[in-house]
Amino acid sequence: MGSKSILQTILFSLFFIHSYSQQTEKDSLSKKHQAKMSVLMTTPKLPVKTIGIFVYDGFNTLDAVGPYHVLSQLMGVKVFFVAKQKGMIRNQTGLKIQVDRSIDEVKQLDVLLIPGGAVETFQMTKDSAVLNWIREIDRSSIYTTSVCTGAWILGAAGVLKDKLATTNWYRAEEMLNRYGAHFKEERWVKDGKYWTSAGVTAGLDMSLAIINNLMGEQYTQGVMLDLEYDPKPLFNAGSVKKTDPMVTDMMRSLYDKGLQPLINPAKK
């Protein structure tokens, strides 16, 4: 079941449930329905209506699409993609998604989310049009957020200065220090209105935490059930601490191969 199940079906069902609860006697059945209604009709704690996910050629697929899917479960909130130019935007392996809004057209967002990637993400940290747009959006956003190496872009825009933050495990501390932020090794970090997550799938956990912040536990449990989010990782791995050191070393070498010449040309 997906976004439609909650987002659209809920809106569709509100009238139905409301009518039904009026017909029902004040017995235990009615109490159950009143409890359900109170979850569905929770008013968000902050007036979030628009969530814009900034994408660019080379974006990491799940960094962007994971939070897109999860946050789309926020009833009455519009979640969409924004790019430097609208049109087809390619992920790292050939997936093309259609983006209908350019940064020139989007002047305000309640929530901004920046996904990561690799080489192209680093290139975005040098793109002044993008960085200026991020600063402009950040001025009035309710939350400014990133997933994975998306924090490099937020950092380059200057909005993480003196903030606690996290990012992908690769050179996490070095990259955040570069932008004046303080690395905190957590799945996701909230410092004021700034949310940052660790790599890729950490964006799912952060998105659920954002939903919880706005809507509370019961609503979030509903979303988690809709996602059947009761993960069972095959191995006790997935973070640097838990991974076979040889494997971590191999992955770091591979990332270095692509990124070292960009990040730290002197040490090439």
Next chain:
Amino acid sequence: MGSKSILQTILFSLFFIHSYSQQTEKDSLSKKHQAKMSVLMTTPKLPVKTIGIFVYDGFNTLDAVGPYHVLSQLMGVKVFFVAKQKGMIRNQTGLKIQVDRSIDEVKQLDVLLIPGGAVETFQMTKDSAVLNWIREIDRSSIYTTSVCTGAWILGAAGVLKDKLATTNWYRAEEMLNRYGAHFKEERWVKDGKYWTSAGVTAGLDMSLAIINNLMGEQYTQGVMLDLEYDPKPLFNAGSVKKTDPMVTDMMRSLYDKGLQPLINPAKK
């Protein structure tokens, strides 16, 4: 970091690592590099070269894009989307992805994956062109797989008959029985060449299990680190057993509202 980091960077790096290991003395450093190389150069246990993910308007975003991202980490394997007609395919909430292959063009796949959804998924269980194509692909596939309610479509095609399987929690047993399959309440189930997963995010766990089956633990740990897949769900929830019963009841009512009239018109 994403697909490119492993898939493309690995290919790019093989020559580099190979040259490097030749230069290095047979000391501990070299042994480390030999170990890394042996992980990278693992030969898949089965000759999987193509993975086709069947999508349709109304597909559940993460059901399809989660496995797409994870399975794209299989070195040397082409992972792509297939639809009844090629062109733009919409998810449940407005995301549009470009699909470059139609079922008429795809006559063989090493791995077929069918994502779920809600109303449109049930409609696919009645689409004879799609069901015939699935049967044709299944005849020579190495693995035939589904995520979430995608099992309804596999079931309708007849390929899960007498098999152990799982699917989204909603009416799981009823729906699998309808197609002659036997429900096993697991995150994912493998019965011979048939893999099925529970709802949405269970597709990530199943995809990692497929990678492990083909490439072994160290390669899989590399992929898990690339995904930073060390999940920390906000609440101990996400499955029927762990969710507040009132919330489960609410979600079931919402799904019933959309699906009951289709699944079981007599009981409307």
